Amino acid sequence: MLLPLLEIDHPLVQAPMAGISTPAMAAAVASAGALGSIGVGATDAAGARKMIAAFREQSKRSLNVNVFCHAPAKADEARQARWIERLRPEFAQQSATPPAKLTEIYRSFLVDDDMLAAFVAERPKVVSFHFGIPSTDRVRALRDAGIVVLGSATSLAEARRLVDGGAQAVVAQGYEAGGHRGMFDPDAADDRLGTFALTRILARELPVPVIAAGGIMDGAGISAALRLGAAAAQLGTAFVLCPESAADEGYRRAMTSDAAHHTVMTRAISGRPARCLANRFTGWAATNAVSDAEIPDYPIAYDLGKALHAAGKAAAGKDFGFGAQWAGQGAPLARSLPAAEMVAKLVAET
Amino acid sequence: MLLPLLEIDHPLVQAPMAGISTPAMAAAVASAGALGSIGVGATDAAGARKMIAAFREQSKRSLNVNVFCHAPAKADEARQARWIERLRPEFAQQSATPPAKLTEIYRSFLVDDDMLAAFVAERPKVVSFHFGIPSTDRVRALRDAGIVVLGSATSLAEARRLVDGGAQAVVAQGYEAGGHRGMFDPDAADDRLGTFALTRILARELPVPVIAAGGIMDGAGISAALRLGAAAAQLGTAFVLCPESAADEGYRRAMTSDAAHHTVMTRAISGRPARCLANRFTGWAATNAVSDAEIPDYPIAYDLGKALHAAGKAAAGKDFGFGAQWAGQGAPLARSLPAAEMVAKLVAET
Numbered sequence: 001m002l003l004p005l006l007e008i009d010h011p012l013v014q015a016p017m018a019g020i021s022t023p024a025m026a027a028a029v030a031s032a033g034a035l036g037s038i039g040v041g042a043t044d045a046a047g048a049r050k051m052i053a054a055f056r057e058q059s060k061r062s063l064n065v066n067v068f069c070h071a072p073a074k075a076d077e078a079r080q081a082r083w084i085e086r087l088r089p090e091f092a093q094q095s096a097t098p099p100a101k102l103t104e105i106y107r108s109f110l111v112d113d114d115m116l117a118a119f120v121a122e123r124p125k126v127v128s129f130h131f132g133i134p135s136t137d138r139v140r141a142l143r144d145a146g147i148v149v150l151g152s153a154t155s156l157a158e159a160r161r162l163v164d165g166g167a168q169a170v171v172a173q174g175y176e177a178g179g180h181r182g183m184f185d186p187d188a189a190d191d192r193l194g195t196f197a198l199t200r201i202l203a204r205e206l207p208v209p210v211i212a213a214g215g216i217m218d219g220a221g222i223s224a225a226l227r228l229g230a231a232a233a234q235l236g237t238a239f240v241l242c243p244e245s246a247a248d249e250g251y252r253r254a255m256t257s258d259a260a261h262h263t264v265m266t267r268a269i270s271g272r273p274a275r276c277l278a279n280r281f282t283g284w285a286a287t288n289a290v291s292d293a294e295i296p297d298y299p300i301a302y303d304l305g306k307a308l309h310a311a312g313k314a315a316a317g318k319d320f321g322f323g324a325q326w327a328g329q330g331a332p333l334a335r336s337l338p339a340a341e342m343v344a345k346l347v348a349e350t
Numbered sequence: 351m352l353l354p355l356l357e358i359d360h361p362l363v364q365a366p367m368a369g370i371s372t373p374a375m376a377a378a379v380a381s382a383g384a385l386g387s388i389g390v391g392a393t394d395a396a397g398a399r400k401m402i403a404a405f406r407e408q409s410k411r412s413l414n415v416n417v418f419c420h421a422p423a424k425a426d427e428a429r430q431a432r433w434i435e436r437l438r439p440e441f442a443q444q445s446a447t448p449p450a451k452l453t454e455i456y457r458s459f460l461v462d463d464d465m466l467a468a469f470v471a472e473r474p475k476v477v478s479f480h481f482g483i484p485s486t487d488r489v490r491a492l493r494d495a496g497i498v499v500l501g502s503a504t505s506l507a508e509a510r511r512l513v514d515g516g517a518q519a520v521v522a523q524g525y526e527a528g529g530h531r532g533m534f535d536p537d538a539a540d541d542r543l544g545t546f547a548l549t550r551i552l553a554r555e556l557p558v559p560v561i562a563a564g565g566i567m568d569g570a571g572i573s574a575a576l577r578l579g580a581a582a583a584q585l586g587t588a589f590v591l592c593p594e595s596a597a598d599e600g601y602r603r604a605m606t607s608d609a610a611h612h613t614v615m616t617r618a619i620s621g622r623p624a625r626c627l628a629n630r631f632t633g634w635a636a637t638n639a640v641s642d643a644e645i646p647d648y649p650i651a652y653d654l655g656k657a658l659h660a661a662g663k664a665a666a667g668k669d670f671g672f673g674a675q676w677a678g679q680g681a682p683l684a685r686s687l688p689a690a691e692m693v694a695k696l697v698a699e700t
Contacts (some may be wrong), residue, residue, distance in 0.1 A: 156611065156682075175525065176544040191612050194526040194544035196574070197565035197679035204683065215547035224546070224577035227570055261506065262541050329547035332506075333554065 002169055002209040002231035005148055007062045007125060009033030010347050011226060013171075013211055014339070015236030016066030016128065017179060017326065018042045023051050025244035025339045027058030032343035035126065035232075036061070041068035042106050042299075045114035052122045062125035064150070067109035069132035070272070071185075073297035075104070080296045087304060090284060094319060096311035102296060102303040110134050120145045128152065128171070129162075131272075132184045139166035150211070152182035155191055159202050171234055172202045174214030178237045178328035180274040181265065186298065190273070196228065203229025217330035219349020226350075235346070237328040241336040250313070250320020254279060260331035267292055269324050271301030277331065280312075280321025281305070352519055352559040352581035355498055357412045357475060359383030360697050361576060363521075363561055364689070365586030366416030366478065367529060367676065368392045373401050375594035375689045377408030382693035385476065385582075386411070391418035392456050392649075395464035402472050412475035414500070417459035419482035420622070421535075423647035425454070430646045437654060440634060444669060446661035452646060452653040460484050470495045478502065478521070479512075481622075482534045489516035500561070502532035505541055509552050520556060521584055522549045524564030528587045528678035530624040531615065536648070540623070546578065553579025567680035569699020576700075585696070587678040591686035600663070600670020604629060610681035617642055619674050621651030627681065630662075630671025631655070 003011065014021065014029040018039030026036030038055065040048035048065065055063050080102045091098045109115055110132065119127055120141055127142050128150035142149055143166060151162035152171040159170045161184070173182045174195025183190055193201070195214035202210045209231035216225055216233045225233040240247050240255055247255070254260075254277045262278035268285035269276060276282055284290075295301050305324065312319035327334075337345065353361065364371065364379040368389030376386030388405065390398035398415065405413050430452045441448045459465055459479070466488055469477055477492050478500035492499050493516060501512035502521040509520045511534070523532045524545025533540055543551070545564035552560045559581035566575055566583045575583040590597050590605055597605070604610070604627045612628040618635035619626060626632055634640075645651050655674065662669035677684075687695065 174544055174546065175542070176547045189612070191679070192525070192542075192615075193679050194524055194565055195546040196524065196544065196571065197526045197567075200565070200567065200571055200680065201682055203570075215544055215550070217547075217550065220553075220577055220579055221546065221550055224574040227574035227577055229570055262539070265542075329541070329543050330550065332551055 006035055008035050011232035012346060013232055013234040014239050015234050017236050020246050022244055022246050023054035025242060026063060027055050028244055028339035029343055030059040030061035032340045034343045035064050037064035037066055039066045045118040049118050052124055064126035064128050065124045066128045069110050069129045069134055070108050070298060072108045072111055073104045073300050083296050090308060091311055094311040094315040099307050102300045105299050105303045123147060126150060130182050133162050133165040154183045156201055156205055158184055159206055163208055169209040169211055170206060171211045171213050172199045174198050176215030176329040177213050178275045179326035180272055186272045199228040199230050215328055215330040217333035219346050222350045237331050237334055241334050242339045242342060244339045251323055251325045254325050255331060255334055263327055263329055267295050269305040271295055271298030274326055277325040277327045279325055356385055358385050361582035362696060363582055363584040364589050365584050367586050370596050372594055372596050373404035376413060377405050378594055378689035379693055380409040380411035382690045384693045385414050387414035387416055389416045395468040399468050402474055414476035414478050415474045416478045419460050419479045419484055420458050420648060422458045422461055423454045423650050433646050440658060441661055444661040444665040449657055452650045455649050455653045476500060480532050483512050483515040504533045506551055506555055508534055509556055513558055519559040519561055521561045521563050522552045524548050526565030526679040527563050528625045529676035530622055536622045549578040549580050565678055565680040567683035569696050572700045587681050587684055591684050592689045592692060594689045601673055601675045604675050605681060605684055613677055613679055617645050619655040621645055621648030624676055627675040627677045629675055
């Protein structure tokens with residue numbers, strides 16, 4: 001049911017990792033018969049069109065384009081100023097100064113008419129949502145254009161909102177998953193449901209197919225997800241070390257270090273909870289007991305996080321420790337293979 | 351390999367839930383061909399002997415006897431006195447007064463020579479450890495008596511310590527799991543590995559069989575655990591509603607309420623992190639921002655927790671909300687069946 005809907009051969013989705021996945025990765029995955037994905041949440045409509053075009057030059061198969069559907073950030077200049085001061089000493093250690101002001105570095109798809117228009121014009125096979133779901137008329141516009149619509153949920157309640165809102169399948173994102181946790185409201189209590197429990201509960205309760213995500217790294221994991229009732233598995237961390245990934249050398253080195261055994265859910269880097277390899281940034285947040293209330297809204301905080309990462313990389317010591325080194329709890333099992341070979345291996349193992 | 355070692359027919363372990371599982375439950379499970387378990391960590395050697403005898407009156411099959419291997423509690427009278435005062439208003443609301451002093455209500459197996467002697471004399475098929483592993487000579491005494499020795503791990507590092515210490519199989523306890531989290535040091539950083547990632551990592555890395563635990567509620571879950579490389583699955587929450595369970599009416603009612611969707615890892619009830627149904631006690635700890643440093647050592651804090659629960663139950667309003675209503679994240683999938691029927695159903699589903 002899900003596979004014909006997505007027009008793929010294997011129950012496998014390469015996760016859309018904004019900033020890490022690339023059109024080349026998605027194309028290699030798609031051409032190998034799985035669902036290739038790109039994240040365009042951190043770019044604008046023109047950027048998204050370029051990425052879709054780059055994919056299409058390399059593959060005729062199914063593409064999933066992922067967008068962020070967070071409530072638009074509320075600027076709070078005082079809090080933002082305090083946050084800049086909080087991190088100023090870390091910039092100083094990199095012989096750098098923080099930016100004077102922070103901005104909302106990209107727009108939520110909830111309010112991005114240009115992005116919607118780009119999708120309706122370009123018609124990727126799939127559009128998927130993270131952090132929420134757009135209004136019914138926006139979802140209808142996508143579906144009327146023949147686009148399959150997916151959403152990501154961390155709880156049964158969120159999953160039901162996705163289904164009610166028109167999602168045709170739901171990604172069950174377990175607490176193990178790397179990168180941004182898809183919870184709709186980052187300030188709400190989080191039940192932290194693991195992939196095992198969440199997948200089984202959603203598979204039992206939802207009228208649409210479930211795609212399991214979080215901690216799945218190999219064919220055994222995909223097979224286990226299917227046993228739990230999922231129609232497919234979504235793997236992100238498993239693709240970070242692929243040559244087609246945009247991960248920098250520091251990120252790749254950290255993925256193969258002991259840090260892979262110690263991922264941390266942190267809000268300090270971007271303003272929203274996200275699972276990251278234990279690094280200098282997560283260590284700083286823990287040591288300084290940073291509270292959620294101090295951190296500016298996503299993605300305003302990310303403006304500073306990205307600046308600090310850039311300062312570290314540019315410094316004489318080439319410090320990669322402030323990177324958004326997103327990774328799931330399965331990181332120790334990551335392998336370095338070209339994306340097409342990775343898909344073939346995963347399929348053979350399953 | 352694991353099944354012949356444990357002398358069981360099915361890759362299924364009923365979790366030893368001190369205070370909830372009973373000799374009758376363990377016997378029904380064992381006679382149905384799975385591993386029945388009792389927890390004796392909250393009693394002494396004489397109590398353990400009685401429970402083993404009660405099991406043997408009802409079943410000739412394999413019994414697993416579980417003990418707590420925590421570092422013995424350090425009394426801190428000042429902290430304990432402050433903790434009593436912190437909870438005094440909650441007692442008052444139940445028209446009760448807290449005890450004047452708290453005590454270490456039971457001993458760690460690490461230092462319990464009588465318990466060790468009882469095991470060597472009684473020779474249950476299996477002895478399993480939680481919170482750590484005893485010294486090599488104690489483990490050797492058990493193994494020399496023909497007892498199979500299991501341990502519980504929440505990380506690869508703990509699992510390796512168990513194997514090095516003589517454990518013949520390791521329970522991979524995912525973050526989803528209900529009840530006390532088996533981490534050896536409750537004050538250490540916790541990577542919160544989910545069942546999916548932890549099981550796969552341990553199955554890949556350990557030279558001994560792995561038993562997956564946490565969020566597993568039905569045959570689909572058992573089957574998924576086996577796909578992840580586990581040799582068996584351990585289920586606890588799935589047995590809480592069995593008639594043989596010692597769960598009280600409030601606990602049973604909570605298990606079938608919305609609280610099942612909102613379990614909480616809390617240290618406030620016993621002094622160690624444990625996953626509990628969201629209830630009045632977990633709500634109190636959250637609302638009052640209780641910090642770990644305030645809470646007396648396990649099981650000294652549990653002395654007060656149990657007293658508060660008893661006060662609530664005895665009050666006119668019969669308030670069950672302070673109970674140690676341990677449950678895993680799979681709680682919404684719990685079923686109420688006699689233990690033998692539960693085993694038969696789980697086996698058929700698998």
